Amino acid sequence: MAMINCPECNSQMSDNAETCAQCGHILEKPSRGFIGTGFKWMFILFNIFMFGLMYMSMGNTEESNNIVQFAAGMGISMLIAMWVMGNVILGGITYLTRVKQ
Ligand SMILES: [Zn+2]
Structure with missing residues (x-):
């Protein structure tokens, strides 16, 4: 203290x-509210998840799991569209719940 x-x-x-x-x-x-903190972390985790998904779907699909094969099947452009959309939504909420100085 x-x-x-x-x-x-x-x-x-x-x-x-x-x-x-x-x-x-x-x-x-x-201080961010509980919801604001939650969305901030969701935003960060979503980016890590999407990056990992993109990285893995471009690599060897033989060793990958169902999620990665599904992502690879959707195609890279679809993944990027999903990524951007998720960022706009989560980023928007994160922005709205930001700390007002
Ligand atoms: Zn005083």
């Missing part, structure tokens, strides 16, 4: 405190 200075009255306060004990200034913490 660190001590910070209140931006309003400059007195010492805990960074865990939501309001200053001296002047009552409300400290706004940059």
Whole structure:
């Protein structure tokens, strides 16, 4: 637990405190909500998943599993379209749930 200075009255306060004990200034913490964090991770995992899928579907399909064979069957252009669409949707939600400064 660190001590910070209140931006309003400059007195010492805990960074865990939501309001200053001296002047009552409300400290706004940059924090994503639970949903925002979830979508941010979904966005990251989706990109890793799609990248892996693309990489594997371009490689040797004999050793790959059903998901990769299905992805390879859809074709690279379809995969890219899916990737872009997923990014637009997830990215849009991530953007909307971003921390407002
Ligand atoms: Zn204060």
